[in-house]
Amino acid sequence: MRKGPKGEQFYRKRKSHLSGATMRVNQNTVLLGQKVILVPYTTEHVPRYHEWMKSEELQRLTASEPLTLEQEYAMQHSWREDTDSEALRRGVGRECTFIVLDAEKWQAQPDLAEESCMVGDVNLFLTDLQDPTLGEIEVMIAEPSYRRRGFGTEAVLMMMAYGMTTLGLNKFEAKIGQGNEPSICMFKKLHFEQVTMSDIFQEVTLRLLVSEPERQWLLEQTSHMEERQYRGRSWWSREANSC
Template sequence: MKLNEHAAVSTTSALLVPYDHHHVLTYHAWMQDPAIQEATASEPLTLEEEYENQESWRLSHDKLTFIICQPPLSSSVVSSGEADTPERMIGDVNLFLYPHEEEDEEPTAQPKFCVGEVDIMIADPAQRGKGLGRAVVGAFLAYIEKHEQEIMEEYASDKDISPAPGLKMLMAKISEGNTKSIALFESLGFEKEGEVNYFGELKLVLRDLKGFVEKRTPEGYKELVYSRESSSRLGA
């Protein structure tokens, strides 16, 4: 999405920055790990394909992506290429939007609601098991809630939908055997819905996003400007 092109989210535990061109080499290296491929249900891509993906994700109106980095120094501006160098990158967190369709309804070109699927990847093994995932997803959900109208308007603008649909709920689809991820989302108020699907996944849903944010916004949450001026000076 273009919404977060110049936005960063900072907490005491992590920094979220938009997925940029200079992140691709590190991201590509992460995705060569068979364990990460399995956990994310992803196929390995060439480096050229990864660069193409980054560009398409930036322009996509139904996908919101942040790269997770170590927390920044105190500042009102996050500088590209300084706060998000490869050694500071940890993983990514994403939102995918889909039209919401009730089982007894026919699909329509003008959906009244969307469902947002949330996923997170902590690529750095040294950062796992420290509660970072919970803090990152919490910050991401807070960002989604604070910008829900803008997110839905960008989604609608690409599909010529008026008025913009509402966000019905958030969900996560997690492999039945990934007990740590299931526990993470349950700790944030997501509830299991239905049975394990054909792909061996459980669906967990969060229906009261506003209530979550009122009670569980992570410590130190603030939105900052993501500046690319330093990268431009370096010829990036």
């Protein structure tokens, strides 16, 4: 799938392109950041996600095909429930997905539905049969009012930290359309280096090798991040009301 030209908010690809097992390691995990909260993709999020992907602009910029609401629910169920023991054992063919929420809105209004706080999603794909320590990362900030405000950058940093500490990754790749200079610049600011350019697919591949200095830098950038157990929106309502 190709990426769009508008920068970090459109760096993503449709989740349906993967074969093999999906990944459930993060299905009970919430990551708390400064701008964003990352939560697992649940049925509660499907209607809003489906509305996003009705946009012809998003379809074009994300190289996605429109799905029916029923197909979106099936996709979410596949991510949540499907397993392939051999693929999971080998650590490949997996996808780690978080929905990106507005942290300020999510925390300030405990009774507000999670769907109302959604701004995008961030994904890691582990599909390299030869190297299970390599993850391809992508992000989409679908809500226009949240673009170019650092939400995508923090989501990527938090996802990389999670991939490094929880999934054992030490290499990250980003595949970006050649004309997508804002997104290329964003990843370069995050210490990614361009390694290949494909004229056929009109995309560049950027890679980050997590050396010890890079590991320390990434941990410093995400030192504010908290990982907690996710039990749905009702859990945060109880936490907030008990304070």
